[in-house]
Structure formats: C-alpha cells, structure tokens
Amino acid sequence: MPGQMVKFPANGATADGYVATPAAGKGPGVIVIQEWWGLTDQVKGVADMFAREGFVALAPDFYHGKGAKIGEPDKAQKLMMEFFQANTATKDAKGAAEYLAKHPAVTSTKVGVIGFCMGGFLALLVGSVAPDKVGAVVDCYGVGQRMPDLKPLRGIPVLGIFGGKDHSAAEFAALERVAKENGVPFTKYTYPEADHAFLNEQRKDAYRPDDAKDAWTKILPFLKANVR
Secondary structure, three states, X not given: OOOEEEEEEEOOEEEEEEXXXXXXXXXXXXXXXXXXXXXOHHHHHHHHHXXXXXXXXXXXXXXXXXXXXXXXXXXHHHHHHHHHHHOOHHHHHHHHHHHHHOOOOEOOOOEEEEEEOHHHHHHHHHHHHOOOOXXXXXXXXXXXXXXXXXXXXXXXXXXXXXXXXXXXXXXXHHHHHHHHHOOOOEEEEEEOOOOOOOOOOOOOOOOOXXXXXHHHHHHHHHHHHHOO
C-alpha cells in the first residue's frame, strides 16, 4: 500500500508528513525523521520499509515543504540553519508524536522514533517533549552541536548507531554519558570503518552495505521489542 502525505496539528499550527501503513492495515507506530536534506524520497523509502515490517510509519516534514537534493550540502546547511532559527522543532516534534500515537491504524500504546544525522537530534527531541507518547528512540549518528534535555527520557530505551570514523564521535560519547547520568537505558553499536550517513543508500560516498545490513538487524528488533 503506497504511503500518502497528511497534515497534522502542531501547537496551534499544522505540519505535513508522509504516512506509510502496513498491508495488514494496522501496526505499532514509528516516527522516521529526516537528515538535513529534508523529507526526501529516500526518507519516504525508509518509512515504506518500516511499513513492510509491520509498522505504521510517519515521516514528518520538519522543513515545511523546503528541501535540498542529496549532494547539495550548502543548501542543506542553509535550510538547517533556517529551521533552527525558526524555532519550530519542539512544536512539530510534539505534534508528530501526538498525531501518530492516536492514529487509528496504530496498535501500540506508545510509538518509536528513529532519526538520521540531524534527525538523530530530533528523535531525541521527540522523546524529550513527548515522553508519555514515546516507547523507544533510535539515534543514527546524530547529535551535532545540540543535545535536548534527556531528563524526560528517564526509563525510555535509546539505541545509538554510530560510525567509528564519524566527525561527531565526541558528541556521541557525550550523549552516552549524559544519557546514563539521567537514567536513560542506552545501548550503542559502533561500526569502526563507517563514516557519517553510512545507512543512506543514496550517499554513494558514505554508504556501507554490510554495515547497514547489520545495523538494521539491531534497529528493527529493538523497536519491535519496545514499541508494542
């Protein structure tokens, strides 16, 4: 069943997102969060993959219709800066969690969240602003210069998927330390030869098929175990 674009409430405004539903018509919920390029076809493809795995997947459009092509880092950087300056992240994150948690096709009592690159930060943000709606968070190589308040995530399991050659290695170590200090169950897998964005099959400069395949064998069971 192909996914479709939807609108959902976000703190008095509206936001857009892509929803993919499993063939069974119902399933546990998972939020899939974009890299700094925006809501690309690649991100929608990840949501479709989750639907094939039995999830109802929502990929929110945090850039509100704007986007950069993969391979246009200057434009992506500009969009990311505009996004943070607009200060819409918190309301869109909370709105996405509330929308998916009450979606009629969602069978789980809470939803999972997974984010990539910039989306890793946003995945943690969703958990921090809507901890009553989130059952698990997966951060795929994303924190950057920002880290949300992790105190609300106490007791919510977090999985980190990192590359050993990633430029953000210091931030990943800080994330693990702060998570443990705040009582957040934290599990990580680091792929020594992988760099940033190694899960993105459209990033030919970074994609590592074998590491990506292994990472998904960690991610999917983690979400299936914690989002029910």
